Amino acid sequence: MALEVRDLRKRFGAVEVLRGVSASFDDGTVTAILGDNGAGKSTLLKTIYGIYPVENGTVRLGDLDISNLAIRERRRQGIEMVFQDLALTRQQSVVANLFMGREEVCRPFGVLRKKKMRAVALQALGKLGITIPSLERPVASLSGGQQQAIAIARALLDDPKVLLLDEPTAALAAGEVSKTLALIRSARQEGKVVVLVTHRLNDVFEVADRVIVMKHGSIFSDRAVTETSPAQVISEIVS
Amino acid sequence: MFDKLPQPMAAAVQPLLLLTLLVVVFALSAPAFLSFANLNNVLTASATVGLIALGATFVIASGNIDLSPGAVMALSAVVTANYAQHIDASPVGCVVVAGGIGLAVGLLNGWLISLTGAPSFIITLGTLSVARAIAYIASGGVPVYGLPDSALIVGQGALFGIHLPVLILMVCVVMSGFTLRFTRFGQHTLHMGDDAKAAQALGINLPRLRLQIFGLAGALAGLAGLIFMARTNSGDPSAGQSYELLGITAVILGGANLFGGKASVLSTFTGLLALAVLQNGLNLLAIETFYQVLFVGLVLILSAGLRRGELGSWR
Ligand SMILES: Nc1ncnc2c1ncn2[C@@H]1O[C@H](COP(=O)(O)OP(=O)(O)OP(=O)(O)O)[C@@H](O)[C@H]1O
Ligand SMILES: [Mg+2]
Numbered sequence: 001m002a003l004e005v006r007d008l009r010k011r012f013g014a015v016e017v018l019r020g021v022s023a024s025f026d027d028g029t030v031t032a033i034l035g036d037n038g039a040g041k042s043t044l045l046k047t048i049y050g051i052y053p054v055e056n057g058t059v060r061l062g063d064l065d066i067s068n069l070a071i072r073e074r075r076r077q078g079i080e081m082v083f084q085d086l087a088l089t090r091q092q093s094v095v096a097n098l099f100m101g102r103e104e105v106c107r108p109f110g111v112l113r114k115k116k117m118r119a120v121a122l123q124a125l126g127k128l129g130i131t132i133p134s135l136e137r138p139v140a141s142l143s144g145g146q147q148q149a150i151a152i153a154r155a156l157l158d159d160p161k162v163l164l165l166d167e168p169t170a171a172l173a174a175g176e177v178s179k180t181l182a183l184i185r186s187a188r189q190e191g192k193v194v195v196l197v198t199h200r201l202n203d204v205f206e207v208a209d210r211v212i213v214m215k216h217g218s219i220f221s222d223r224a225v226t227e228t229s230p231a232q233v234i235s236e237i238v239s
Numbered sequence: 240m241f242d243k244l245p246q247p248m249a250a251a252v253q254p255l256l257l258l259t260l261l262v263v264v265f266a267l268s269a270p271a272f273l274s275f276a277n278l279n280n281v282l283t284a285s286a287t288v289g290l291i292a293l294g295a296t297f298v299i300a301s302g303n304i305d306l307s308p309g310a311v312m313a314l315s316a317v318v319t320a321n322y323a324q325h326i327d328a329s330p331v332g333c334v335v336v337a338g339g340i341g342l343a344v345g346l347l348n349g350w351l352i353s354l355t356g357a358p359s360f361i362i363t364l365g366t367l368s369v370a371r372a373i374a375y376i377a378s379g380g381v382p383v384y385g386l387p388d389s390a391l392i393v394g395q396g397a398l399f400g401i402h403l404p405v406l407i408l409m410v411c412v413v414m415s416g417f418t419l420r421f422t423r424f425g426q427h428t429l430h431m432g433d434d435a436k437a438a439q440a441l442g443i444n445l446p447r448l449r450l451q452i453f454g455l456a457g458a459l460a461g462l463a464g465l466i467f468m469a470r471t472n473s474g475d476p477s478a479g480q481s482y483e484l485l486g487i488t489a490v491i492l493g494g495a496n497l498f499g500g501k502a503s504v505l506s507t508f509t510g511l512l513a514l515a516v517l518q519n520g521l522n523l524l525a526i527e528t529f530y531q532v533l534f535v536g537l538v539l540i541l542s543a544g545l546r547r548g549e550l551g552s553w554r
Contacts, residue, residue, distance in 0.1 A: 110424055
């Protein structure tokens with residue numbers, strides 16, 4: 001069920017942000033992607049997830065070419081993403097956010113199954129060791145760390161195959177970082193494909209199996225974590 | 240202070256206080272106020288604005304504004320009047336035509352907003368002009384008078400003594416209240432108004448949602464046009480002038496966030512009643528119309544001031 005991208009290109013107007021990116025990401029592997037600001041890391045993740053249409057190249061999940069699928073369908077295939085800005089709707093409840101775009105409903109009128117969603121949400125948060133005061137509270141009333149946790153819980157809610165994480169620890173305090181890293185480790189243990197974009201070298205050397213350095217929209221280096229060092233990664237990023 | 244209450248009730252508390260205050264004041268100063276006949280009239284008079292306010296609740300919940308409903312009312316009144324005179328005056332036929340015209344303009348609004356990426360304010364300001372102009376052109380600038388009786392039932396009929404416009408409004412309040420709060424469509428509407436980029440990132444189909452929301456608001460405005468036509472016995476191209484603003488006023492009095500993500504039909508309805516009671520009470524006290532308009536403005540500003548910090552304000 002590996003995830004594979006071939007020759008992805010993306011331009012914003014005159015700027016070529018992805019210049020033919022090819023890579024494959026294996027099950028049960030955490031791949032860290034590093035690179036300077038504007039290197040194209042978020043753009044790569046968003047193209048895999050479906051925010052940006054694939055203009056050139058392919059995205060495959062196992063045997064399935066998902067290049068032309070809408071976000072909804074990619075999510076149904078098991079691709080989930082945690083966004084740099086979290087993508088939470090802050091006046092809505094925690095449950096509403098956890099199930100955004102994937103609500104449990106009764107047909108034919110799309111009546112929400114609120115009880116069922118509450119129960120699933122409670123169980124999922126419990127399993128992840130996330131404690132929040134109330135599922136009905138608007139997300140805005142939660143702390144930054146709790147909001148981050150909700151965003152991660154949402155991505156994990158439906159047992160995805162691929163987890164795309166864009167700076168999931170950037171805004172967190174130390175204790176919360178280690179919790180998030182623990183979640184990443186257990187996702188790997190469950191055999192998920194994990195792609196982690198981060199600026200924190202510490203995170204990389206704690207959880208990643210593989211390090212990709214991006215530069216100006218291309219892959220500059222791609223190594224097993226055991227074959228490189230923080231110093232070498234830094235020098236590649238700034239070189 | 241009210242955060243122990245379930246959300247929609249808590250949201251309705253402030254307009255409810257306003258409404259209660261108005262009712263008490265008018266009940267004491269104008270004895271006729273609390274009579275069944277008067278309340279029946281209050282609600283009948285606000286049925287058209289009420290339907291527009293219901294549509295506006297969804298539109299505002301989604302972070303948009305619809306300025307076209309007043310003009311859609313006029314277009315619907317003119318076309319339905321002609322239809323009733325020349326083709327079919329059955330109530331069902333009139334409802335289908337009026338609702339269909341509103342739906343069509345609403346879908347056009349939603350489609351154009353997605354197509355152009357322009358703010359809904361601008362697009363619906365455009366369709367406001369277009370719809371109003373077509374109403375004038377189609378009617379030659381003069382109201383269509385003399386409609387068959389059967390076409391007037393929707394506005395002038397009654398059931399158990401309650402006027403039909405009131406019953407129609409009630410049914411629509413219950414249905415749209417349920418829809419906003421208990422269906423996926425309602426939840427997606429709130430998500431979109433809260434943060435459209437987030438909603439899109441989670442796979443919600445925004446263009447389709449816009450069609451649904453503006454289509455609903457348009458259909459309700461078309462229905463309001465039919466009621467207006469049936470109550471005045473004419474297809475008047477000047478019908479519904481600035482009704483969209485009264486509808487928006489009701490939604491805001493109800494405490495919705497003008498920038499989206501927070502709105503409730505119950506609150507809108509309470510805001511609508513406060514508006515209606517204010518106008519009716521001032522009528523009973525024989526206060527001139529100019530002053531009524533003045534009071535509506537003052538109440539709106541006052542209620543916004545009392546809720547500072549809740550309405551998506553900048554402070
Ligand atoms: N929607 C957009 N429209 C135009 N340009 C964009 C858009 N999104 C990104 N860019 C540009 O594309 C380039 C790559 O952006 P991207 O967000 O992928 O970088 P990044 O590697 O994630 O950077 P950071 O570490 O700052 O998050 C940048 O130069 C950015 O300005
Ligand atoms: Mg980024």
